[in-house]
Amino acid sequence: MTTLEAERLYLYAIVDGAADAVADSAALDGAAPTGLGDTPVRLLPIHTLAAVVGPVDVKLLKDTTVAAQAHEQVVEWFMARQGTLPVRFGTVF
Numbered sequence: 001m002t003t004l005e006a007e008r009l010y011l012y013a014i015v016d017g018a019a020d021a022v023a024d025s026a027a028l029d030g031a032a033p034t035g036l037g038d039t040p041v042r043l044l045p046i047h048t049l050a051a052v053v054g055p056v057d058v059k060l061l062k063d064t065t066v067a068a069q070a071h072e073q074v075v076e077w078f079m080a081r082q083g084t085l086p087v088r089f090g091t092v093f
Helices: 065-079
Strands: 009-016 042-046 049-055 084-086
Touching (some): 009 065, 049 065, 065 084
Antiparallel strands (some): 009 049, 009 084
16 A cells, blocks of 8 residues: 555656657656755656656655755756746645
8 A cells, every 4th residue: 555655746847858858767867966855856758748756755845945955956957958847846746
């Protein structure tokens, strides 16, 4: 049996998956910055877009400077490479 916490994903941004080969999650291995709690981020493709997501421990979702900086670092990394729609800090699915 899985818990809801095990199913949660943190959403950093939506990116133009067609704009670059980076839309393939395998292309991110070792290249993208780590997200909250130093966890790797990955892309979840949806048609011509991709959601930038990562695993999340709800305890890390405190509005702290460290968490906000981790979120911003991931968003800025993608913004420098392709069309990116940032998502509000603290968005979990």
